[in-house]
Amino acid sequence: xxxxxxxxxxxxxxxxxxxxxxxxxxxxxxxxxxxxxxxxxxxxxxxxxxxxxxxxxxxxxxxxxxxxxxxxxxxxxxxxxxxxxxxxxxxxxxxxxxxxxxxxxxxxxxxxxxxxxxxxxxxxxxxxxxxxxxxxxxxxxxxxxxxxxxxxxxxxxxxxxxxxxxxxxxxxxxxxxxxxxxxxxxxxx
Numbered sequence: 001x002x003x004x005x006x007x008x009x010x011x012x013x014x015x016x017x018x019x020x021x022x023x024x025x026x027x028x029x030x031x032x033x034x035x036x037x038x039x040x041x042x043x044x045x046x047x048x049x050x051x052x053x054x055x056x057x058x059x060x061x062x063x064x065x066x067x068x069x070x071x072x073x074x075x076x077x078x079x080x081x082x083x084x085x086x087x088x089x090x091x092x093x094x095x096x097x098x099x100x101x102x103x104x105x106x107x108x109x110x111x112x113x114x115x116x117x118x119x120x121x122x123x124x125x126x127x128x129x130x131x132x133x134x135x136x137x138x139x140x141x142x143x144x145x146x147x148x149x150x151x152x153x154x155x156x157x158x159x160x161x162x163x164x165x166x167x168x169x170x171x172x173x174x175x176x177x178x179x180x181x182x183x184x185x186x187x188x189x
Contacts, residue, residue, distance in 0.1 A: 094186040097178070100126070103185065108143035108159055115139070116176050117148055118185050119159035126185060128178035129162040135169035148173065 097111045097118060103126065108119035110131050117131045117140050131140040133150035141151035147165055148157040155167030162173035177188045 093181060094179070094188040096181075097185045097187055099183050100180055100185055101183070106146055106159075108148065110140050110142060112139065114187055116178070116187055117143065117173070118178055119143060119148065121160045126178055126180060127160065127162075128176035128185075128187065129157070129173035130176055132173075133169060134164075134171040134173060135167070140173075 095114060097114055097116060098109065102109045103118050103120045105120050105123050108117055110117045112131065115131045117129050119127045119129070121127060129148065132138070133140055133152065133155055135150065135153055135155050138150055138152040140148055140157075142149050143159065146159055148159060148162070149155075150157075150167070150169070153168050155169035156165040157163060157169070157173050158165055162175060164170060164172065179186050179188050
């Protein structure tokens with residue numbers, strides 16, 4: 001029933017009831033619009049910044065071991081801001097995530113197919129972390145300005161140990177074992 005088909009109240013006492021019905025309809029319409037807009041948020045979030053993580057200024061350490069292997073390949077390219085969407089290849093020694101050249105010194109790369117983010121805090125030192133934010137389980141979006149960034153609630157994590165640097169996330173990203181094999185970064189078990 002639309003508001004146009006509703007008859008005006010017959011008595012002054014009925015006016016508040018009719019107004020309450022209209023107010024309820026307005027609230028329900030607004031709630032439906034918010035719900036529809038919320039359904040598009042994950043799509044739009046891929047274009048913006050913000051995730052979860054720890055409280056601002058809070059830092060912690062991760063006790064989970066990470067694997068690093070030296071390599072002669074170094075890069076001065078800027079940090080990656082676009083996640084890799086290709087599916088990882090598997091070898092007898094692990095899952096190939098990508099070439100070492102994809103992970104710049106002082107930055108990193110998100111390998112979305114494997115749900116792993118690999119960083120290179122110092123030349124030849126590769127660190128692997130889960131690419132799933134510890135705040136609400138959203139995917140990590142990028143590595144920017146020397147930090148791992150979740151775009152959903154703007155959590156930032158350290159590229160060195162995965163600890164939360166800012167945002168709502170309070171737990172470090174879990175470590176993932178990675179190694180350099182030839183010119184590739186491989187996720188090992």
